[in-house]
Amino acid sequence: MRHLNFPTKKLSLRTMSDKKVRVRFAPSPTGGLHLGGVRTALFNYLFAKKNKGDFILRVEDTDQNRYVEGAEAYIIDCLNWCGIIPDESPVTPGQYAPYRQSERKSIYREYAERLVMQGHAYYAFDTAEELDKNRKEIPNFQYGQVYRDGLRNSLSLPQHEVDQLLADHTPHVIRIKIPADQTVSFTDMIRGRVSFETNQVDDKVLLKADGMPTYHLAVVVDDYLMKISHAFRGEEWLPSAPVHLLLWDYLGWKANMPQWAHLPLILKPDGHGKLSKRDGARLGFPVYAMNWFDAKTGELTPGFRELGFLPEAFVNLLATLGWNDGSDREIFNIDELADKFSIERISKAGAKFDFEKAKWFNAEWIKKVKGERLKVEVRKVLADKGVIIKDDAYLLTVIELIKDRCTLLPDFYQQSAYFFQTPAEYDLNAVKPKWTDEKTDFFNSLAVMLNSVETLVAADLETSFKALAEEKGLKTGDVMLPFRIMLVGGKFGPHVFDIAALLGKDETINRVEKALVAFK
RNA sequence: GGCCCGUUCGUCUAGGGGUUAGGACGUUAGAUUUUCAUUCUAGAAACAGGGGUUCGAUUCCCCUACGGGCUACCA
Numbered sequence: 001m002r003h004l005n006f007p008t009k010k011l012s013l014r015t016m017s018d019k020k021v022r023v024r025f026a027p028s029p030t031g032g033l034h035l036g037g038v039r040t041a042l043f044n045y046l047f048a049k050k051n052k053g054d055f056i057l058r059v060e061d062t063d064q065n066r067y068v069e070g071a072e073a074y075i076i077d078c079l080n081w082c083g084i085i086p087d088e089s090p091v092t093p094g095q096y097a098p099y100r101q102s103e104r105k106s107i108y109r110e111y112a113e114r115l116v117m118q119g120h121a122y123y124a125f126d127t128a129e130e131l132d133k134n135r136k137e138i139p140n141f142q143y144g145q146v147y148r149d150g151l152r153n154s155l156s157l158p159q160h161e162v163d164q165l166l167a168d169h170t171p172h173v174i175r176i177k178i179p180a181d182q183t184v185s186f187t188d189m190i191r192g193r194v195s196f197e198t199n200q201v202d203d204k205v206l207l208k209a210d211g212m213p214t215y216h217l218a219v220v221v222d223d224y225l226m227k228i229s230h231a232f233r234g235e236e237w238l239p240s241a242p243v244h245l246l247l248w249d250y251l252g253w254k255a256n257m258p259q260w261a262h263l264p265l266i267l268k269p270d271g272h273g274k275l276s277k278r279d280g281a282r283l284g285f286p287v288y289a290m291n292w293f294d295a296k297t298g299e300l301t302p303g304f305r306e307l308g309f310l311p312e313a314f315v316n317l318l319a320t321l322g323w324n325d326g327s328d329r330e331i332f333n334i335d336e337l338a339d340k341f342s343i344e345r346i347s348k349a350g351a352k353f354d355f356e357k358a359k360w361f362n363a364e365w366i367k368k369v370k371g372e373r374l375k376v377e378v379r380k381v382l383a384d385k386g387v388i389i390k391d392d393a394y395l396l397t398v399i400e401l402i403k404d405r406c407t408l409l410p411d412f413y414q415q416s417a418y419f420f421q422t423p424a425e426y427d428l429n430a431v432k433p434k435w436t437d438e439k440t441d442f443f444n445s446l447a448v449m450l451n452s453v454e455t456l457v458a459a460d461l462e463t464s465f466k467a468l469a470e471e472k473g474l475k476t477g478d479v480m481l482p483f484r485i486m487l488v489g490g491k492f493g494p495h496v497f498d499i500a501a502l503l504g505k506d507e508t509i510n511r512v513e514k515a516l517v518a519f520k
Numbered sequence: 521g522g523c524c525c526g527u528u529c530g531u532c533u534a535g536g537g538g539u540u541a542g543g544a545c546g547u548u549a550g551a552u553u554u555u556c557a558u559u560c561u562a563g564a565a566a567c568a569g570g571g572g573u574u575c576g577a578u579u580c581c582c583c584u585a586c587g588g589g590c591u592a593c594c595a
Contacts, residue, residue, distance in 0.1 A: 028595050063594055128593070135592095140522060142591075173593050191525070200523050200591095208593040215595050239524055239590040262525085265588070269531075273588075320544095324533065328543045347533075350588060354531050357545045367558080405557040415557085430555090477554045484555055492556040 006186035006245055006257065021053025022229050025079075025086070026219070028060040029071035032292030032301055033078045035275060035353065036234060036266045039318040042337075043263060043346070044232050045084045046319070049338035053229070057089035058222060059100045062212045069295065072100075078289040082311050083334050096226040101218050108213035111221050111251060112174045112206050116154070120250040121206060124153040125165055125172045142202035145180050174207040176216070176243060184242040189230070189261040189343045196242040204243050216240060220247040223258055231258040235350070236274075238262045261343055264322050265350040275353050277301055285355040289314065308381075308409030309358075313365040317358045322351050331364055363407040371399040378412045385413050387420045394419075397502065401494050415493070419502065422511055423489030426518055430491055431482045435519055442472045442479055443486075443512050450509050458501040465497070486515035 025041040027033065041057075048055040057079065059072055076091060088094035098104055115121035124143070130152075135141045148155055154162045155177070165172070178201045185195030206217040213221070223231060241260065248257040266275045269283060280287035280302065290303035304314050315334050325332075325340045332340065366374065378399055379389060389395050402415045445468060450456070465483075469476045484496045487508065493499060500508045 026595090030595075060595065066594060124593090131592090140591090142522090171593090175593095188525095194524075196524070202591075205593050210593080212593085214593070219595095234589090235525065236589055237595090241524090264526080267588075321532070326534075328534080330532095330544060349526050351533090352531060354545065357532065360545055363558095402557090404559090407557095475554090480554050488555085490556085494555095494557090495553085496555080 004182050004184045004245070004249065006184075006248075006254070019229050020227070021048060021051040022056065022227050023048050023053065023232060024056040024058045024223070024226065024228055026058045026060045026222075026233075027075055028063065028066070029075065030063070030066045030068050031071055031294070032277070032288035032290075032303070033075050034277070035287050035289070035318065038078060038082060038084075038289050038314075039266065039321065040232060040234060040263055041079060041084050042082070042315060042318055043261075043323075043341075046334075046338045046341040047230060047232065047343065048087075049335075050341045054087040054094075055084075056094075056096075056226060056228075057086035057099065058226070059090055059102075060215065060218065061100055061102045062208075062214065062218055064210065064212065074290070074292065081290060081305055082315050084315075101213070101222065104218075104222070105212060107225070108217055108221055109207060109211065112213070112217060115176065115206070115247075115250055116174060118250065119177065120246075121174050121176050122154040122203075123162065123166065123172045124151065124175050124203075124205075125157075125170055126152050127171075143175065144178055144202040145199065148177075148203060171209040173205045173209055175203040175205050176246065178203050178243075178246065184245050186241065186245055186260065188238075189259055190264075190346050191238075191262060191348060194238065194241070196239075198242065198246075201242050204240070206247075216243050216247065220244050220251065220253075224248075224251070224253050224256060227256075228258045230261065232261045232263060235262045235265050261346070264347060266321060267350045267352045269352050269354060283355070285358070287353075304358075308411070309362050310365045310369070310377075310409070312369065313358075313362040316365065317361040321353070322347050331361075331368065359407050366403050366406050366409075371396050371403065374399050374403065374409075374412075377409050378416070381409055381412050382416070382420070385417065387413070387417055389420060394502075401498065401502070405492075405494075418488045418493070419499075422507075422514065423487075425489055426485050426515060427490045428518070431485050431519055434478070435482075438472060438474060439479060439482060440516060440520070442469065442474055443482070443516055445472065446483075447509050447512050450505055450512075453505065456501045456503075456505050456508065458495070458497040461500055462497045482515075482519070483512075486511050 023044040025044045027037055045055045047053070057076070061067055061072070072090065076089065079086065086092065088096065088099065090099040093099055112121060116123065131143070134147070138147070141147065143151065150156065153175070157165075178198050180199060182198040183195050184198060185193060188194050204216050205214050207213055241262075245257070248254050267273065268275050268279050275287055277287055286302045286304050286307055288301050288303040290305040292301040292303065293299075294301070305311070312333055315337070316332055319332065319337050320330055323341070323346050326345060375396060379395065382389060398416050398419045399412070402412070405415055406412055446465070449464060449468060466476050469479055480496060481491070484491065484493065487496065487499050487503065503511070
């Protein structure tokens with residue numbers, strides 16, 4: 001048995017130092033961008049920034065059938081929103097353009113043919129139906145060394161027949177010829193030594209009948225051509241690593257092969273399997289970064305952004321899902337993450353996604369950022385609800401006053417609308433049962449008193465409010481809540497005297513008088 | 521089924537041959553807030569099981585179990 005060993009970590013660390021760090025995020029434009037996808041992009045980006053390298057966005061659109069219009073633009077928007085900006089991409093090409101695999105189509109055949117010439121690949125003429133039949137009838141069927149001789153390919157067919165088939169433009173694919181009895185092993189940056197027996201690996205298609213490469217060929221060719229130094233991808237790719245390793249070897253590029261890092265998967269919160277779009281709908285939280293609208297089905301899949309997440313929080317929660325800096329710290333901005341990032345601290349096991357913790361991150365970030373930072377978002381939230389904001393400085397004061405009580409951006413509506421408009425409804429259950437004529441009298445007097453002051457100052461108002469209550473023989477506590485309901489409409493919000501001061505004298509009096517009518 | 525990867529509180533995780541196994545989310549109780557939220561304090565809560573190795577294993581090794589991934593002319 002032959003052993004095909006790829007550089008150990010130690011060995012390749014040496015090559016790493018003299019090789020510029022270049023990493024790529026390579027999504028396929030088949031729909032919205034999933035949590036796991038954004039995290040893969042993020043880890044790539046953080047690693048690149050940490051090592052003063054380049055972060056490349058490469059679009060893997062080799063599957064014509066699954067291609068979705070608008071998905072690429074959506075992916076770029078997502079990355080922009082998160083602050084994960086590529087150094088090279090289809091829209092900001094560098095010297096390795098083009099960055100869409102569909103536009104690189106002509107490149108791949110040459111390499112596939114080269115492999116055929118060298119005996120590492122072969123033409124296969126089997127139809128999909130024939131293969132389906134085999135898979136159904138033969139247990140554990142694989143297109144590989146055991147069965148390939150009985151199938152229709154350039155290894156099993158006589159040369160003249162192969163020539164004829166090719167001359168006739170018979171639809172065919174090119175498959176890699178996986179060698180027998182070898183052990184392929186390599187060092188994954190996250191998992192350490194990983195090995196595979198080639199007898200278990202099947203002859204994957206490299207070039208499809210339509211002339212497009214499969215992922216397996218394209219990823220190797222492009223990573224080589226684009227001088228990728230470190231390749232991060234989801235753990236679901238681990239089983240196909242031996243195919244890629246063999247290709248790097250056969251193409252003669254072994255010395256340039258990137259170091260691999262297979263990221264742990266993000267799993268469903270409640271049970272089994274990878275997190276998917278369906279789980280979001282089922283469990284009531286988003287799995288996409290931003291809203292995704294499928295023009296074909298008319299289906300809208302909700303995103304974190306539209307639900308009211310700050311990109312700072314989204315990035316933060318993704319980074320700490322499967323990574324930590326070794327301390328108890330959990331809150332980091334993207335620059336701090338880039339500074340602290342290290343592959344050694346990525347965990348090996350998949351992580352179940354916890355939406356409660358995700359919301360906590362957002363609440364922390366809303367508390368952390370300055371009101372100024374939130375202005376645009378809050379303005380939009382309020383505008384969507386028809387709230388008109390005239391005074392910018394007033395808005396800022398309101399935001400600062402209430403942001404500690406908001407978890408998601410839309411919470412700003414319920415927490416702040418009463419600063420901009422008189423309550424339309426009152427929590428009457430909280431006041432009516434205990435309402436008395438004495439209280440009516442108190443608030444009438446309060447209105448008179450308010451009228452006599454120049455401007456409302458929270459502390460002064462509190463003092464005179466309490467004094468008036470005492471004078472009227474009422475407990476402060478008995479009139480505090482009604483006063484709040486008058487101004488706010490409900491049992492929530494900051495200190496009631498702060499609210500009154502912000503609202504101003506006239507509006508406070510106005511609300512007291514209006515509420516008095518409703519409370520009777 | 522085959523192959524590969526993984527396994528510390530419910531969840532995300534720290535730790536690592538001798539620890540009261542630490543933190544965070546959530547949860548429970550209390551304090552503060554004459555509202556609600558914030559904040560603060562305290563509590564419950566974990567090393568999958570079995571064999572080794574060792575004076576000693578949650579930590580190292582093996583097996584089992586369980587979980588996950590892959591097994592397409594999809595990525």
